Amino acid sequence: xxxxxxxxxxxxxxxxxxxxxxxxxxxxxxxxxxxxxxxxxxxxxxxxxxxxxxxxxxxxxxxxxxxxxxxxxxxxxxxxxxxxxxxxxxxxxxxxxxxxxxxxxxxxxxxxxxxxxxxxxxxxxxxxxxxxxxxxxxxxxxxxxxxxxxxxxxxxxxxxxxxxxxxxxxxxxxxxxxxxxxxxxxxxxxxxxxxxxxxxxxxxxxxxxxxxxxxxxxxxxxxxxxxxxxxxxxxxxxxxxxxxxxxxxxxxxxxxxxxxxxxxxxxxxxxxxxxxxxxxxxxxxxxxxxxxxxxxx
Amino acid sequence: xxxxxxxxxxxxxxxxxxxxxxxxxxxxxxxxxxxxxxxxxxxxxxxxxxxxxxxxxxxxxxxxxxxxxxxxxxxxxxxxxxxxxxxxxxxxxxxxxxxxxxxxxxxxxxxxxxxxxxxxxxxxxxxxxxxxxxxxxxxxxxxxxxxxxxxxxxxxxxxxxxxxxxxxxxxxxxxxxxxxxxxxxxxxxxxxxxxxxxxxxxxxxxxxxxxxxxxxxxxxxxxxxxxxxxxxxxxxxxxxxxxxxxxxxxxxxxxxxxxxxxxxxxxxxxxxxxxxxxxxxxxxxxxxxxxxxxxxxxxxxxxxxxxxxxx
Numbered sequence: 001x002x003x004x005x006x007x008x009x010x011x012x013x014x015x016x017x018x019x020x021x022x023x024x025x026x027x028x029x030x031x032x033x034x035x036x037x038x039x040x041x042x043x044x045x046x047x048x049x050x051x052x053x054x055x056x057x058x059x060x061x062x063x064x065x066x067x068x069x070x071x072x073x074x075x076x077x078x079x080x081x082x083x084x085x086x087x088x089x090x091x092x093x094x095x096x097x098x099x100x101x102x103x104x105x106x107x108x109x110x111x112x113x114x115x116x117x118x119x120x121x122x123x124x125x126x127x128x129x130x131x132x133x134x135x136x137x138x139x140x141x142x143x144x145x146x147x148x149x150x151x152x153x154x155x156x157x158x159x160x161x162x163x164x165x166x167x168x169x170x171x172x173x174x175x176x177x178x179x180x181x182x183x184x185x186x187x188x189x190x191x192x193x194x195x196x197x198x199x200x201x202x203x204x205x206x207x208x209x210x211x212x213x214x215x216x217x218x219x220x221x222x223x224x225x226x227x228x229x230x231x232x233x234x235x236x237x238x239x240x241x242x243x244x245x246x247x248x249x250x251x252x253x254x255x256x257x258x259x260x261x262x263x264x265x266x267x268x269x270x271x272x273x274x275x276x277x278x279x280x281x282x283x284x285x286x287x288x289x290x291x292x293x294x295x296x297x
Numbered sequence: 298x299x300x301x302x303x304x305x306x307x308x309x310x311x312x313x314x315x316x317x318x319x320x321x322x323x324x325x326x327x328x329x330x331x332x333x334x335x336x337x338x339x340x341x342x343x344x345x346x347x348x349x350x351x352x353x354x355x356x357x358x359x360x361x362x363x364x365x366x367x368x369x370x371x372x373x374x375x376x377x378x379x380x381x382x383x384x385x386x387x388x389x390x391x392x393x394x395x396x397x398x399x400x401x402x403x404x405x406x407x408x409x410x411x412x413x414x415x416x417x418x419x420x421x422x423x424x425x426x427x428x429x430x431x432x433x434x435x436x437x438x439x440x441x442x443x444x445x446x447x448x449x450x451x452x453x454x455x456x457x458x459x460x461x462x463x464x465x466x467x468x469x470x471x472x473x474x475x476x477x478x479x480x481x482x483x484x485x486x487x488x489x490x491x492x493x494x495x496x497x498x499x500x501x502x503x504x505x506x507x508x509x510x511x512x513x514x515x516x517x518x519x520x521x522x523x524x525x526x527x528x529x530x531x532x533x534x535x536x537x538x539x540x541x542x543x544x545x546x547x548x549x550x551x552x553x554x555x556x557x558x559x560x561x562x563x564x565x566x567x568x569x570x571x572x573x574x575x576x577x578x579x580x581x582x583x584x585x586x587x588x589x590x591x592x593x594x595x596x597x598x599x600x601x602x603x604x605x606x607x608x
Contacts, residue, residue: 032513037413041423042404048423051437051481052551054448058440093366108330115327127328134339135535136590138542140563141583143572145342168338173332200323229430232544236571249434251549254432254439261440268436272429279428283421287493 029217051282055272058265077266081253087270089242090249094228095274097159097245101166101227105174105218108167113178114204118187131172139169143236150237161237162245166227174219181215182208217285246271314444343587349580357574369581380582382557383565384589390561391540394479395533401480402487403529407517409488410495420492427485431545438478438550439465468558475559479546487532492530495521530601534594541590562586 059077060070079085116124146165147156155161185208193203233248238244250271253264346420353365373380377457409420426434441448444463453460464474495516506516544563553568560568566586570579 030548032411034413037408037411038313040404041408044401045419045422047481048426051441052425054441055437058446066450068451108334111327112331115324119324119327121324123326127332130332130335130340136538136587136594137339137343138583138586139562140542140544141566141586142339142342142346143567144355144576145345146338148345149338149342162333164338168334171335175331225428229428229433229545231430231432231549247430247545250436251519252434254436254549259439259443261443261446264436265440268433268440271433271436275430276425279425280421283424284417287489287496290428 012035014157021224024249035100050096055265055268058261059269061262063260065264077262078270081266081270085249085253085267086241086244087246087267090244090246091270093159093243094245094247097162097166097234098224098228098274100159101170102162102220102224104167105170105223106216107172109174109219110216112175113180113182114173116175116179134169134172139165140232143232146233148238156242157238157243159238159243162233163227163238165233166230167223170223170226174223177219178212180214181212185211214285219283221278221282221285224278228275315543337438346580346583348585350584352577352580354577354580355575362577365577369578370585373581373585374577379557379560380562380585381567383560384563386559387541387561387563390476390559391477391537394483394540395537397476397480398483398487398536399529401484401535403491403525405484405488406491406495408519410492424485426482427489429482431482431543432549434478434482435546435549438481439472442474466555468555471551471555471558475547475550478550479540482546483536483540486536490528490532491525494525498524526601529599534597537597538590538594541586 044073057068057070060073060075062072062074075114115121117129121282150156150165155164163202177197189211190200191208193207194200198206229247231245234245234248235251246267250264250267253260253267270283300372322480338557350369351365351367353361353363353368389560402576403424408421410418429437440446442464444450444460447463449458449462449464450460452458453462464470469546503516513521518578542563544561544567547559547561547564551559555566562582564584566579569575569582
């Protein structure tokens with residue numbers, strides 16, 4: 001489970017293991033004066049953290065308070081948002097959409113990525129071209145035709161429509177990433193497993209899949225975070241308040257005539273907690289995953 | 298697990314398997330789910346957008362629906378100031394946003410690539426806004442910018458500015474205010490990608506440069522930057538397309554206002570199709586936006602000599 005187990009995959013193929021911890025071997029390149037690190041970093045951290053503090057402040061202090069510390073602390077806003085403003089329901093829906101998108105994206109992209117990495121076939125170039133071109137297709141601008149499609153197959157107001165739409169727009173990048181990860185695994189490893197009598201699928205599962213872990217975590221968490229955060233599809237395809245997701249709920253709170261800032265802040269915290277947790281967990285894998293396969297084709 | 302599977306199967310002739318395991322059809326089967334999903338939910342909608350762009354199509358005015366030829370396009374280029382306004386704003390938005398994000402992202406990546414105490418925590422905190430959604434970013438900055446209890450109030454308490462200032466509803470401040478809000482979320486994207494690419498710079502190069510007495514600035518200019526080039530080109534391109542297309546933040550933060558001041562082309566298109574139900578015209582606008590995007594991307598890739606000589 002540890003990162004140390006996973007990094008060798010990368011280092012094997014890229015010959016430069018990212019040092020996960022500060023190590024003893026330092027050279028002139030690392031001899032940057034400390035203040036040149038801490039000062040800009042500190043300033044940037046202020047810019048990053050003050051907005052987070054601000055929303056926490058509004059969520060925890062009573063309405064009307066202008067104190068700059070959340071004291072006396074109150075959880076009224078959370079209670080109100082969770083029950084009255086239906087954030088409990090939104091939360092469930094968002095989790096469902098996020099997890100379903102994660103699973104679908106990962107499975108479909110794994111299959112497609114494997115095909116691209118290990119086979120030559122007739123429509124390969126066309127398929128690659130399609131993947132690249134779809135990067136330029138703005139999901140937001142396809143809302144109307146997508147709406148019509150989902151209306152035709154009777155999926156308006158069903159979470160399925162959002163899950164499909166999120167998956168589809170997540171796929172191109174995921175497939176490209178995963179195929180690069182797989183290319184980094186030497187085919188000889190798989191071939192050795194075939195020699196031992198495994199079929200293609202078993203060999204893939206036993207030999208390749210474990211090596212893909214950092215990459216899969218990066219791709220999966222991408223899919224989850226994106227679908228958790230994305231807002232237009234849910235806004236368009238789900239009209240029933242019981243079916244809506246957290247970003248739509250937040251937007252409704254902001255759009256109200258007199259914005260209840262405490263409720264908005266509490267809703268924001270609820271929206272942030274899962275992604276921040278996911279992020280904290282995957283942060284290191286993200287760097288490894290990207291350096292293994294991402295940007296460089 | 299490996300052993301069990303290996304034992305259960307009778308030893309099969311190793312090389313034969315490969316030929317017999319339906320290699321002809323397997324890749325097609327593997328890409329089928331992805332291909333079908335993308336055909337159905339990307340290709341088909343794109344084609345229908347092209348189709349509608351040549352039609353008068355408005356569900357609220359069915360009597361006028363029908364083939365329109367290039368009327369929609371003629372109108373866009375000759376008779377629609379909003380198109381030019383929003384296109385100009387989009388260009389400005391993308392240019393400023395991507396430029397600043399790259400600059401800060403690069404600086405940030407270089408800093409957190411150093412070895413220092415508290416690096417892991419520093420990285421996690423600095424990158425964290427990446428995970429935050431456009432809507433949540435809006436919510437946060439609405440709280441920061443609001444006139445009663447936002448940051449301006451406390452600044453006014455300290456004697457800076459005046460009470461009741463709302464940066465989001467003033468046409469002279471709304472642009473920088475929105476830019477800063479989007480920067481907050483956008484910089485980590487570049488920082489993460491660039492940091493990832495920094496991991497693969499060979500340390501030997503720096504050592505050699507060190508021996509030759511190259512300054513740190515020189516090392517950055519001659520080693521780091523060329524190494525990062527492809528990553529930078531690709532990530533700026535992806536980001537530019539994304540910034541152009543993304544409407545979450547501006548839709549929720551300013552709603553395109555005040556007075557249409559922050560309406561991007563996609564936002565204008567969304568309003569045309571969703572509020573005005575003018576699908577035909579919105580489709581024509583979409584087509585134009587798509588062509589512009591594709592053209593700019595080609596030019597950019599050509600100019601930057603992406604994946605150039607050294608590959």
